[in-house]
Amino acid sequence: MLFNSLHFLLFLPVVLGAYAMLRHRGQNRMLLIASYVFYGWWDERFLFLIALSTVVDYWCGLTIGRGRLTGRQRLVASSWLALSALCFVTINWSAVRLGGPEGIGVDWSTLIDPLGGWALCGALGLVAIANLFHGLVSRLDEDRRRKIGLCTSIVVNLTVLGVFKYFNFFVGSAEDALQGLGFDAQLLRLDIVLPVGISFYTFQTMCYTIDVYRGKLPPTARFLDFALYVAYFPQLVAGPIERPNELLPRLQNPRHFELAQIQRGLYLILLGLFKKVAIADGVAASVYSIYNSTGTVGGLDVAAATLLFCVQVYCDFSGYSDIARGVSKLLGIDLVTNFRAPFFSRSPAEFWQRWHISLSTWLRDYLFMPLVFLDPRRRIYLALMITMLVGGLWHGASWNFVLWGGFHGLLLVVHAVYRDRWPAPDPRAVRRWRVVAGIALFFAINWYSFLLFRAGSFAQIFDFTTALATGAGGMHLSMKLPALSAMLGIPLLLGLDLLEYATGDALAYRRVPAWARGALYAFLIFVIIMGTGNEPTEFIYFQF
Amino acid sequence: MNLLSSSTSNFDRSPPSPVQRAVVVVLWTLLFLVVIDVAVGRLFAAPPAGVEPGPLQRRFAAGRSVEGKLARMVRETDESSAPMAAAGWYGSRRDQPTRAEHPGGLFVAAYGMSTSFRVCYAMQELEPTLTLRLVGGPNAPLSHSYDGYLKDRTRHDADVVLLGVSAWALAGLESMTQMLIHFDAPAPYTYPVYRISDGELVATTPLVQSLEELRRAMGDPERWEAFRRQLAEHDAYYDELVFRGGPLDESTLVRLLRRGWGQRQKRRQLAQVHDANGYRSDSTVGPVARAIIRSFAETVRADGRLPIVILFHEKGFDDHLYTLLAPTLREHEIPFLSTHELAPASDHDSFMPDGHFTAEVDKRIAREVLAVISSAH
Numbered sequence: 001m002l003f004n005s006l007h008f009l010l011f012l013p014v015v016l017g018a019y020a021m022l023r024h025r026g027q028n029r030m031l032l033i034a035s036y037v038f039y040g041w042w043d044e045r046f047l048f049l050i051a052l053s054t055v056v057d058y059w060c061g062l063t064i065g066r067g068r069l070t071g072r073q074r075l076v077a078s079s080w081l082a083l084s085a086l087c088f089v090t091i092n093w094s095a096v097r098l099g100g101p102e103g104i105g106v107d108w109s110t111l112i113d114p115l116g117g118w119a120l121c122g123a124l125g126l127v128a129i130a131n132l133f134h135g136l137v138s139r140l141d142e143d144r145r146r147k148i149g150l151c152t153s154i155v156v157n158l159t160v161l162g163v164f165k166y167f168n169f170f171v172g173s174a175e176d177a178l179q180g181l182g183f184d185a186q187l188l189r190l191d192i193v194l195p196v197g198i199s200f201y202t203f204q205t206m207c208y209t210i211d212v213y214r215g216k217l218p219p220t221a222r223f224l225d226f227a228l229y230v231a232y233f234p235q236l237v238a239g240p241i242e243r244p245n246e247l248l249p250r251l252q253n254p255r256h257f258e259l260a261q262i263q264r265g266l267y268l269i270l271l272g273l274f275k276k277v278a279i280a281d282g283v284a285a286s287v288y289s290i291y292n293s294t295g296t297v298g299g300l301d302v303a304a305a306t307l308l309f310c311v312q313v314y315c316d317f318s319g320y321s322d323i324a325r326g327v328s329k330l331l332g333i334d335l336v337t338n339f340r341a342p343f344f345s346r347s348p349a350e351f352w353q354r355w356h357i358s359l360s361t362w363l364r365d366y367l368f369m370p371l372v373f374l375d376p377r378r379r380i381y382l383a384l385m386i387t388m389l390v391g392g393l394w395h396g397a398s399w400n401f402v403l404w405g406g407f408h409g410l411l412l413v414v415h416a417v418y419r420d421r422w423p424a425p426d427p428r429a430v431r432r433w434r435v436v437a438g439i440a441l442f443f444a445i446n447w448y449s450f451l452l453f454r455a456g457s458f459a460q461i462f463d464f465t466t467a468l469a470t471g472a473g474g475m476h477l478s479m480k481l482p483a484l485s486a487m488l489g490i491p492l493l494l495g496l497d498l499l500e501y502a503t504g505d506a507l508a509y510r511r512v513p514a515w516a517r518g519a520l521y522a523f524l525i526f527v528i529i530m531g532t533g534n535e536p537t538e539f540i541y542f543q544f
Numbered sequence: 545m546n547l548l549s550s551s552t553s554n555f556d557r558s559p560p561s562p563v564q565r566a567v568v569v570v571l572w573t574l575l576f577l578v579v580i581d582v583a584v585g586r587l588f589a590a591p592p593a594g595v596e597p598g599p600l601q602r603r604f605a606a607g608r609s610v611e612g613k614l615a616r617m618v619r620e621t622d623e624s625s626a627p628m629a630a631a632g633w634y635g636s637r638r639d640q641p642t643r644a645e646h647p648g649g650l651f652v653a654a655y656g657m658s659t660s661f662r663v664c665y666a667m668q669e670l671e672p673t674l675t676l677r678l679v680g681g682p683n684a685p686l687s688h689s690y691d692g693y694l695k696d697r698t699r700h701d702a703d704v705v706l707l708g709v710s711a712w713a714l715a716g717l718e719s720m721t722q723m724l725i726h727f728d729a730p731a732p733y734t735y736p737v738y739r740i741s742d743g744e745l746v747a748t749t750p751l752v753q754s755l756e757e758l759r760r761a762m763g764d765p766e767r768w769e770a771f772r773r774q775l776a777e778h779d780a781y782y783d784e785l786v787f788r789g790g791p792l793d794e795s796t797l798v799r800l801l802r803r804g805w806g807q808r809q810k811r812r813q814l815a816q817v818h819d820a821n822g823y824r825s826d827s828t829v830g831p832v833a834r835a836i837i838r839s840f841a842e843t844v845r846a847d848g849r850l851p852i853v854i855l856f857h858e859k860g861f862d863d864h865l866y867t868l869l870a871p872t873l874r875e876h877e878i879p880f881l882s883t884h885e886l887a888p889a890s891d892h893d894s895f896m897p898d899g900h901f902t903a904e905v906d907k908r909i910a911r912e913v914l915a916v917i918s919s920a921h
Contacts, residue, residue, distance in 0.1 A: 006808075259562045295891030478892060484603060514565065518572020525573070526580050529797055532804025533606070535811065 001041040003323045004277055004536060011038065016330060024254040028228050031331070035233035039196075044088050046195040048119065049160060051084030054230045056156045057205040058223055059130060061212045064149035065219030068138035076223045078127040085123035090116035146213055153209035161202045164195055169397030197237030199394055203362055205230050208244040210366060217245045225252050234328040238320045240338040240358035247333075255332030264507075267521075268326030271496075274489060274524045275319030278531030282486025283308040283315075285535065289480040291454055299467040301479050306451045306464075308482065311490060313450065314342065316537075317356070337506065341497040343446075346438035348411035349419075351446060359394070363387050384416065385409040395453075400461065404452040411445065485531035492523065577797065584796040590616065604796055606728045607803030611789030613730055614723070618759055625755070632681025632688070632722065632733030633754050634695050640677045642700045649673030650917070653702035655689040656680045659856050659900055660708025666903070666910035677702060681733050683726055685716025688735035690836045691747075697847060704917055705844045706852045709833070709869070711861035711889075712899075715817040717829050718780035720750050725781045727806050732758055737778045738832050745835045748778050780816075783809045822864040834872040841878045850920055853880040854913065857889040858899060879920045881912050 001007050015034045019027050040047045055077045062069045069077070095107040137145055168189050178185035208229070212219050220226040229248050235241075290297055290305035321338035328335045338358050345351035352360040367390060371383035385406070392405015448468075455461045466472055499508050509520065560568070588604045591597050597605065605613075617626040630636050644651035652674060654664045661678050668674045677700050679692040686709050693705065716725050720737050723730040734750035751771045752758045761767040775782045786806040792798040817827045837853060844851035853873060855865045863884040873880045887894035887905040894905050901909070 259566060263566060289892055293890060293892040294888055295893035297892075478897075480897070484600075514568045515572045517569050518574075519576045521569070521573040522576030522580060525577060526797070526800075529800045529804065532801065533807050535807070 001038050002536075003320065003327075004273060007041065012327065019331060027255075028224060028251060031233070032224060032228045032231060035228065035231040035236060038233040039231065039236055040088070042196050043193065044093060045116075047088040048084050048123075049164070049195055049198065050201065050231050051081055051088070051227075052123075053157060053160065053201060053205045054227045055081040057153050057209050057230070058220065058226045060149040060153040060209050061219035061226070062221070063137060063152075064146045064209060065212045067142070067145060069134065073221070073223065074131060074134065078131065080223065080227070081123050081127055082120070085116070085120040089113065089119045092116070150209055150213045154206060157202050157206045161198060163190070164192055164198055166393075166397045168192075173399070200239045200241055201230060201236060203359075203394075204241050204244075207241075207362060207366055208248075211244055217248070220248060220252075222252070232328075232333075234324040234331070234333075235335055238317070238324070239356075240321055240324065240336045241362050242335060242358070246336065250333045257332050261329050261332065265326040265329030267509075268322045268329065270326075270521065270524050270528070272319040272322030272324075272326060273528050274531075275315035275322065275493065277534065277536070278485040278489040278527040279493060280312050280316035280319060281534040281536055282483035282489065282531055283312045284537045286480045286482045287312055287454070291456065291460070297464065297467060298476055298478070299469075299471040300477050302451070302464045302467045304477060304479050306447060306454070308479075309454045310343070310447055310450045311486075313453070314339070315493070340506070341501040343443055344439055344497065344501040345446075346435065346442050348408060348415050348442070348446075351442065352408075352412075359391065363391050381413045381416065384412045388412060399458065400452055400455050403461070404449055407449050407452055411449075483531070483534050485527050485534060488530070489527050492527070581796045585794065588796075602729065604799065607799030607801065607806065608793050609789040609802065610723050610727055610730065610787045612793040613727075614732060614758075614762060615789065617732065618755070618762060620759075622755060628682075628729070628731050629758075630755055631731045632684060634679070634692055635754075636681075636733075637678060640679070640700075641675050642677075643675075644701075644703075645675040646673040649675060650704065651675040651677070651700070651702040652704045652706055652917075653677040653679070653693075653696065653700055654706040654708065655693045655696070656706070656708025656854075657684040657689070657710055657713060658682060659710060659858075660706070660854060662900060662906045663708070663854065663909045663913065664706070666906040667914055670907070670910055671914060675702075680708070681722070682731050683710070683713050683716070683722060685710070685713040685719065685735070686833055686836055687717050687738055688733070690738075690840055691735045693840065694843075697843065702849060704850045704852060705840075705847075706854065706913070707837075707840055708854050708856060709837075709865060710856045710858065711865040712856075712858040714823070714829060714833060714865065714868075715814050717832050718813070718817070720748075720775055720779040724775065724779050724783070724786070725810065727781075727786050727810075728803065734758075738836065739828065740831055740835055745832070745839055748774075750774065780813055781810060818861075818864065822862075823868045830868050833869060837869060837872055837878065838876055841876055850917065851878055852913065852916060852920070853878055854909070855880065855882040855884075857882065857884040857887075859889055859892070859895055861889045863889075879916050881909070881916055883909055886912060 001011060011034075015030070018030050018034075022030055036047055036050075039050060058077055059069065062073065090113060092110055092113045095110040097105040097107075137148055140148070171189055175185045208226075211217050220229070225248065228251050229242075229244065232242075232247070232251070287305050287309045290301050291309070318339040325335045325337070336358055338356060340354045340357070342351055342355035345354050364387070368383050368387040371386060372379050386409075388405045388409030389402055390405070392401045392403070392408070395401040395404070451464055451468075452461060455464065496509065500506050509517065512520075584604060588598075588601045590601060590605055608616075617629040619625045622630055641651070650671065650673065652664065652667070654660055654676065657680050661680060664676050664678060668676055677696075679689075679696050681688055681692075684692075686707075689707055689709070693707065697705075716722075717738065719725045721730075721732060721734040723732050732755075734752055736747035736749045738745050738747050740746070751767075751774050752761050761771050772787065775787070776784075783806065785802060786809065817824060817829050823830050840853075841851045853869075855869060857863065857865055861884075863882070866882040866884055870880070870882065872878075883889075883901070883905075886908050887901055894901055896902055
């Protein structure tokens with residue numbers, strides 16, 4: 001279900017209404033059902049993967065933290081996985097037709113999906129093995145038991161991610177490499193659909209078991225609380241990636257509501273819709289007209305389309321994060337800030353403290369720090385590079401994302417070397433023109449990195465870079481013009497980001513008089529309404 | 545007693561509560577929305593009749609209801625009506641030749657839309673002795689071109705009959721008028737909806753078939769209601785919210801919302817016909833288009849003329865029309881040309897900002913059409 005769809009417009013009030021009428025435990029159960037409905041709206045089969053991830057990490061967390069699960073905990077987790085396999089992948093719901101003269105019609109010949117049957121067998125096998133070995137594992141010494149729990153979680157999560165996201169990519173790359181060496185290779189490819197947001201919830205569940213292993217938090221005993229932590233719908237498909245020590249307590253404890261929180265939530269939803277509907281969707285066709293053209297493209301077109309892509313991807317992704325945070329605030333649950341005026345960064349290090357903060361901090365804590373830990377001096381640059389390459393690959397199963405990650409890794413290494421020699425001056429002593437120049441310079445470098453991010457192939461990267469460097473293809477602008485909503489929205493967004501950057505406060509807009517806030521909200525609503533005529537595009541980060 | 549202090553305390557007000565502050569902001573927001581609505585409506589008001597609206601005026605009027613737009617476009621006479629109101633009706637292009645104007649020269653009757661006519665003009669540039677008879681309408685779907693051809697076939701003695709099929713407009717086979725499928729900037733002309741019944745093409749003819757009839761229907765509530773009901777029944781793009789007018793047409797925000805809604809409904813309907821992989825096999829558009837092409841070729845040949853079909857692939861359509869229709873064209877040995885090989889739909893250099901092919905591409909296609917004619921002759 002998309003945040004900017006009519007379905008969500010109906011879904012949210014129903015959820016909020018039910019939420020307001022229930023007590024804490026009932027709220028959590030209802031939120032879990034709502035989250036499964038929200039995610040299953042795309043394809044109910046995806047829910048099995050969520051259930052698998054939930055059960056495995058719940059089991060592993062308790063194995064690591066407490067050494068064993070109670071019989072009831074095992075029963076609930078086992079039933080959840082088996083029922084999920086039965087309901088979400090074994091039964092083919094399209095064989096059930098509602099309405100018509102018979103009321104409910106069932107096409108019995110297609111009701112059971114054969115592949116789903118195998119998934120059900122697999123799930124039952126997994127449940128049997130887990131229960132069979134549970135006693136054995138719980139009797140192991142603590143260190144081995146904890147390692148087994150952690151390894152199981154990491155292996156299962158990365159296997160799921162690898163199969164669904166990267167298998168065809170690596171097979172395709174291997175084929176290309178073999179063909180390059182003169183072999184006629186035709187390797188097995190899987191006919192699979194990439195589940196929406198798989199990278200987000202895989203990272204989120206993995207960090208739970210890692211944190212339990214590190215002793216940063218106790219394992220969650222209540223299965224439904226943990227299932228809600230994994231599937232919590234506002235941030236499920238495109239983040240922010242929440243840390244268990246932040247989100248779990250908020251889910252486990254009763255929520256308190258304040259008017260300010262509701263106001264802030266509504267503003268964030270408004271701002272997110274403004275970014276997505278008015279701006280991101282408003283420039284999407286312009287970017288598409290250049291990046292999806294097979295003809296000769298001139299330097300000016302590449303420059304303009306890449307600039308607009310920076311705007312598109314920022315508005316698309318931060319817009320989603322804003323709506324996610326806003327919806328969650330209406331539920332009384334705070335989510336982390338994911339963007340803080342990133343295009344006002346003066347260095348790559350600052351950029352990653354402002355852009356997709358939940359991912360960059362995840363990579364820092366769970367990849368970069370362990371890599372650096374053993375030998376900080378020698379490993380820091382290598383660790384930076386590896387972290388950014390993995391970060392690039394996280395974005396998508398394509399070499400251009402790896403290149404993008406490598407480019408940012410290189411920028412971070414160069415910046416780190418530079419800062420080793422010339423430490424940063426006191427920010428208060430830096431003159432304003434140097435700040436502006438720094439922002440402009442880094443934006444120009446970063447702008448090129450978005451060409452790597454958006455390009456469809458290495459050939460396009462080469463052609464577009466050549467066009468930029470030499471002006472080949474002419475300097476006329478043939479790109480489709482952005483929609484009016486985007487042309488009106490971009491200056492306003494720039495102003496809002498500038499206000500946040502200058503004051504260092506995301507709530508700075510609330511300090512203005514009531515009439516000015518009214519004018520701001522009215523203009524945002526006006527531009528959003530104007531943007532409803534733009535062709536909606538799926539959120540870019542859903543594919544990650 | 546300190547009078548001053550006492551007096552001040554009488555006028556002391558406690559600071560507004562959070563709820564009061566929120567209400568004040570909401571009221572300001574509503575007030576500014578009204579201001580924006582009125583101000584934009586005034587600033588970009590529709591120009592007087594006969595004056596071409598600017599892009600922003602057109603943009604803010606795009607969400608006016610179909611009835612509202614028609615009321616502005618269609619006036620008492622053809623002359624006082626907007627030029628777009630007269631476009632596309634059969635017979636709206638006057639002074640069309642009925643026989644070859646140059647002795648020994650080729651006479652081509654073409655049915656289609658502006659894209660195909662631009663190619664015809666390019667053919668004439670390359671072959672000055674060519675005589676052209678052009679029947680069509682803006683963004684005309686195949687059903688309109690075919691209907692125009694049927695109405696026109698006995699009124700000329702052209703050697704070649706050219707049918708232009710637009711990939712983009714093919715979805716219009718499910719519509720009866722451009723008023724609905726292109727409600728943003730509608731041309732009100734109408735055309736039949738075809739379906740296949742027992743293997744035969746069956747047409748549902750619109751109740752309104754000329755600008756004059758439209759004018760009369762608009763002045764007669766009963767006739768108008770009958771026409772509206774027919775559209776609701778037979779036009780897949782009919783939507784009550786988009787069609788019905790009313791006082792809310794005067795609100796800028798309502799117009800913008802209606803445009804968004806209309807675009808959404810249109811996209812949903814188009815998605816039933818075409819997706820990124822091509823025309824959907826479960827849509828009726830493919831079978832109807834193939835049946836029209838077959839019928840067109842049979843009647844043209846029965847009249848002793850040469851049928852030619854041009855498949856125009858606009859941006860975003862790759863070779864989809866070719867994939868859909870080429871097997872039928874080959875099976876029935878109908879000479880045809882597909883633009884996807886001459887000007888790939890993914891090459892933005894092939895197109896002008898308004899979506900038409902560039903003059904250079906038009907000429908390239910024209911050259912090929914002339915070659916096809918000469919080899920078929």
